[in-house]
Amino acid sequence: MAKEIFPTTIVGSYSKPDYLNDAFKEYYAGKISHEQLHKLAEKAIVDVIKDHEEADVDIVSDGEMRRSEMTEFFAENIGGFKMFGPVRVWGNNYYQKPSIIEKMTYKKPILVDEYNYTKSLTKKRIKVPITGPYTIVDWSFNEAYRNKEEAIYALAEIENRELKALVKAGVDFIQIDEPALSTHPEEIEIARKAIEITTKGIDVKKGLHICYGEYDKIYPAVLDFNVDQIDLELANRKWDIDFLKEHEFTKEIGYGACDVHNPRVETVEEIVAGVRKGLELVSPEKLFVKPDCGLKMLPRNIAFEKLKVMVKAAKVLRKEFE
Amino acid sequence: MKSTTVGLYPRPEYLQPAIRHFAKGRISAEQLEQEYRKAAKNYIELQEKAGIDYITSGGFSWDDVITPYAANTFGFKLGGLIRFFDNNNYYRKPSLTVGLIAREWKVADEMKKKAELKAIVPGPFTLAKMSEIAPFTTEEFVAIAGQVLNAEVKALYAAGCRNFQIDEPSLVFEKNIPDEEVDAASIAFAELRKGIDSQFCLQTYFGGAGEVYEKLLDFPADLIGLDFASVASGKENFDLVKEHGTGGKKLVAGVIDARNTKMETEADVKKAIEKIRSGMKDGAVILAPNAALEYLPEVIAEKKVKFLGEVARKL
Secondary structure: OHHHOOOEEOOOOEOOOHHHHHHHHHHHOOOOOHHHHHHHHHHHHHHHHHHHHHOOOOEEOOOOOOOOOOOHHHHHHEEEEEEEEEEEEEOOEEEEEEEEEEEEEEOOOOOHHHHHHHHHHOOOEEOEEEEOHHHHHHOOEEOOOOOHHHHHHHHHHHHHHHHHHHHHHOOOEEEEEOOOHHHOHHHHHHHHHHHHHHOOOOOOEEEEEEOOOOHHHHOOHHHHOOOOEEEEOOHHHOOOOHHHHHOOOOOEEEEEOOOOOOOOOOOHHHHHHHHHHHOOOOOHHHEEEEOOOOEOOOOHHHHHHHHHHHHHHHHHHHHHHO | OEEEOOOOOOOOOOHHHHHHHHHOOOOOHHHHHHHHHHHHHHHHHHHHHHOOOEEOOOOOOOOOOOHHHHHHHHOOEEEEEEEOOOOOOEEEEEEOOOOHHHHHHHHHHHHOOOOEEOEEEEOHHHHHHOOOOOOOOHHHHHHHHHHHHHHHHHHHHHHOOOEEEEEOOHHHHOOOOOHHHHHHHHHHHHHHOOOOOOEEEEEOOOOOOHHHHHHHHOOOOOEEEEEOOOHHHHHHHHHHHHHHOOOOOEEEEEEEOOOOOOOOOHHHHHHHHHHHHHHOOOOOEEEEEOOOHHHOOHHHHHHHHHHHHHHHHHO
């Protein structure tokens, strides 16, 4: 019964072990097969689930071990994309920016195997994150559609089919990741429509994760999105949530409870105090306690420590509010 | 028709690990320098083979067009240990590093055979907008930057450079810029080129010139660079040129899209150029990408350079 309030969860990614990072490199260099890469990813997933279970997180994920990167992975699995090579992000850091070279097509379910495998490893509830159509298009070159909007809506239709496949497989919690959204607040209406298309006929719990950015410019507009939960980074703004109080928070909140960009592990007290502020927005059963964002940038041991402390903090709060 | 490239070029894939290896001390500064030279040489050859008239060095040692200049020139770079007055105590001697761009330009200039090598210099207004400049106001800072950059331009001139591209994307990216700031940027532009008899281009990208266009035409520049390839900015700039011309300035027409892997066709370019020319009363048109090609994967950037030279020759 305690778990019905302050449910704990993750955003998605977890840092990959070295052997898996190496395997991805070897796979892209043509040195190992997809099969071999897959086997190593599955091995890594076992360890991620083990960490999530040991930390006693309520709603878990596979840490996105099978995904090379959050845009690239989908670009590789949806028809119409081509990779021409790396593009600089900053300094000497690069990513594979995909090009949409022809109309996109849905080839086959992308995440269903991932979900089934995770399900075989744990009894816990599972959340499946998917990178949203707005972000994938924003982070790609568009050669095939007249404009960005058209490409986004086309991809939203494809993602809708994927979501239907996930629901059919038994998924009951889907999180749409839209990190690009807060970087273009002026395009929020396009993103809203895209999510509407993506989630059409999807009746399971739906979350929308938005990475740190100009939140004040997209709130309260995001409350109009067709999702049950808005998932935000709040720890890295020291739980300064005043901007959220300007409008009644009409959805569940994925409440960023620990900072994923700072290796310092928060104390239980800090998190309890930070999360308690969230009760000014929603009631405890609508407050999902989770890290700000994916944990992939943090060393494994620190990510694990952060999860443990976060769950402890949620348990303290549950005692208080039971 | 003449053609030009306008900025940084994608780092070749072999250069990325070399930079990491240097940072970790696995290769020496000289070895890294060799790699930079190799990249510059290949890029210059590519542009010359493609028949580009005004080429650029590629800026392979630069992470972006702003920070190397800002960090080394507006601050002091720390040098070797020097005795602190008459004590047995030492400090690192700071030195102003004017000539940063000139040194890179000189190396690249020795590699080229027939094309003319442009120098790319960050503009005072953009430097102001991309930096924390407190306690200065934008107007104060651009005045200082104009003077400092004039020293850089003189160093470039001394090295043999006669063709300058001054990058001012912030003038078109920012909206509602106060008139005084645009005026200050124009005065700083004059300061920057003071005493130097060369071609100076006011290069814009990442936006349409909108409400500042007429003011930009009053800048003491010989050329103006505009984006005609992006959907919204392109339309805006077509309309501006149609309505106001270019005030006698030569136009660097960014018709090749540097932010999309899609290849333009000859017909697309021809149509765009005709449209631009119909609005211009005077001044030549130079064909160019609408921004640096560094935003593209290298294989596509290379294709676009070849296409740029080829299509310009045909026009």
